[in-house]
Amino acid sequence: MDDVAERAGVSQMTVSRALRTPELVAVATRARIEAAMAELDYVPDLLAGSLAARRSGLIAAVVSTFENAIFSQTIAGLTRCVEAAGFSILLGSSDYSATDEERLLRAILGRRPDGVVLTGTLHTPRARRLLSMAGVPVVETWELPAEPVDMAVGFDNPAAGRAMTMALHGYGYRRIGFIGPGDEKDQRGLQRREGYRTALAALGMAPREVAVAAVVAGMESGPALLDELLARFPDTDAVFCSLDAIAAGVLLAAQRRGIATPQELAVAGFGDFAIAQPSGLDLTTVRIAGRDIGTRAGELVLARIRNETVPVRIVDIGFEVVRRSSA
Numbered sequence: 034m035d036d037v038a039e040r041a042g043v044s045q046m047t048v049s050r051a052l053r054t055p056e057l058v059a060v061a062t063r064a065r066i067e068a069a070m071a072e073l074d075y076v077p078d079l080l081a082g083s084l085a086a087r088r089s090g091l092i093a094a095v096v097s098t099f100e101n102a103i104f105s106q107t108i109a110g111l112t113r114c115v116e117a118a119g120f121s122i123l124l125g126s127s128d129y130s131a132t133d134e135e136r137l138l139r140a141i142l143g144r145r146p147d148g149v150v151l152t153g154t155l156h157t158p159r160a161r162r163l164l165s166m167a168g169v170p171v172v173e174t175w176e177l178p179a180e181p182v183d184m185a186v187g188f189d190n191p192a193a194g195r196a197m198t199m200a201l202h203g204y205g206y207r208r209i210g211f212i213g214p215g216d217e218k219d220q221r222g223l224q225r226r227e228g229y230r231t232a233l234a235a236l237g238m239a240p241r242e243v244a245v246a247a248v249v250a251g252m253e254s255g256p257a258l259l260d261e262l263l264a265r266f267p268d269t270d271a272v273f274c275s276l277d278a279i280a281a282g283v284l285l286a287a288q289r290r291g292i293a294t295p296q297e298l299a300v301a302g303f304g305d306f307a308i309a310q311p312s313g314l315d316l317t318t319v320r321i322a323g324r325d326i327g328t329r330a331g332e333l334v335l336a337r338i339r340n341e342t343v344p345v346r347i348v349d350i351g352f353e354v355v356r357r358s359s360a
Contacts, residue, residue, distance in 0.1 A: 040069035053088065055119030092334060093123045093146040095137055097153055100249045101278050102306055103323075104152050107174060110327025111150055118335050120147065127153075129218040129249070135160040142167050148334035150327075154178040154185070155220050170337035172330040175221060177349055184337075186329045186348040190221050193319050193352045194228025197273050197301055200317075200354045202236055206271035206299055209233070212258050212283065213275035215244030222275040225303060229273060241266040245279065252308075255282020259290070270298060271360060277302035277309040280316055284359055299360035309357075317360035320353040 038045045043062060051058045051066045058066075069075075092115045096104040112122050123146060127134035135157045141149070142163060148170045156164070164171050164182045171183035178185055201209050211229045214222035226242070233240050243262045245254060258279065262269060274280035280302030284294060292298050302309055305320035329348050336343050 034075075036073055037066060037069045037075050040073060041065040053090075088147055089145045090120055091123045091144065091146040092120050092148045092150065092331070093125070093141045093144075094150045095125050095127055095134060095141070095152070097127055097129050098249050099126045101251055101276070103276065103278075103304060104175075106306075106323035107152065107327040107330075110324035111331045112327070114328045114331030115148075115335065120335075129216070131155050131157045131160065131218075135163070138163055147338055148172070150174060150330045150334065153220060154181070155218070156182070170334045172333050174326050174330050176224075177347060181347060184333050184343065184346045184348075186326050186333065186350065188321060188350055188352045190224035191228040191231065193303070193321075194225035194273075195232040196228070196352070196354050197303070197319050198229045198232035199236075200356070201271045201273060201299065201301060201360060202232070204271075204299070204356070204360060206360070207238070208241065208266070208268050208270045209238070210241035210243065210262050210266055210269045210272040211275075212243045212262065212272055212279055213245065215246060219275075225275050241269055245275075250276070251278045252282035252285065254279060255284070256286040256289075259283045259286045271295075271301070272298065273301045273303075275303055277304045277306045277316060277318055280318070280359075281308050281314050284314055284316065295358070295360050301360050305355060311357065315357045315359060317357045318355055320355045322350050325350050 034045050034048050038048045043066065047062065048066055051063050055063055094108060094111060096108065115122065123141060125137045125141065127137060138160050146169060149164065150172045152175050154173045154176045161182060173181050173185045174187055176187045177189055198209060211226060213226045230240055243258055262272060272283060274283060280300050284300045287294055287298055294300055301317040303319045305318045308314055309316035309318045333343060
């Protein structure tokens with residue numbers, strides 16, 4: 034550290050401060066210190082520093098899955114936000130399992146992160162106690178829990194499901210199907226299905242549902258799901274899928290079967306990921322600002338770390354139904 038300080042033209046205390054609380058060091062000074070560290074191949078002992086400063090410099094993020102891109106923008110927004118303040122991300126996946134999440138949280142909390150961000154609100158009672166007793170800010174995302182562990186950033190999944198169903202009805206479709214989760218672990222998908230059912234009940238229509246066998250489904254599931262939907266409900270004229278990846282697979286399968294979209298079958302998804310956008314398949318979808326979820330979660334964590342007042346514990350980022358050529 035003495036060598037770094039000499040190379041950067043600063044005191045050893047300034048080097049220490051740049052490592053422990055970089056937000057308190059001028060940008061130009063921090064840049065000189067980082068350049069000196071790079072030139073000297075200096076790797077700081079972060080464990081010793083965290084013991085002295087009572088701060089690890091880590092923000093832990095536990096997502097439900099790595100198997101599709103649904104949470105990638107959220108993690109990108111979170112990472113950009115906290116790294117600008119000198120923190121790093123410790124990332125893990127629960128694979129939609131509350132027990133696996135509990136096991137992962139035990140390992141993560143043992144490393145004393147300065148904050149925890151989670152995708153979802155389904156936790157074991159013990160995991161919830163662990164989070165409550167950790168003494169660090171916790172943000173649950175992608176949902177709006179009535180009783181968050183600490184704070185939450187998300188949107189109303191049932192309302193989004195209802196909005197898309199009502200939009201399809203407004204476009205003129207009258208035999209609307211739904212392809213969504215068949216596993217109770219996918220709470221957000223189930224909430225979207227709840228919104229679909231609520232909309233159909235209000236319209237006086239019967240649901241036409243097909244369940245996805247796996248907790249995580251992608252484009253490859255499209256052909257089988259389309260076949261099952263049309264076998265059970267052959268006169269279906271629109272289908273709302275709980276994720277864009279599923280909708281993409283259904284749309285491509287329909288086109289391969291010579292089913293005109295949207296003339297014979299409209300297809301809608303959820304998320305507005307890259308594959309759904311005009312440069313991709315031009316899917317009608319529900320747009321979710323995933324990056325904004327991550328950014329707002331990071332801002333809440335940083336505010337609490339800095340002992341700033343957080344005026345709102347639950348942040349609703351909303352959603353938007355986007356109509357494109359598939360419906």
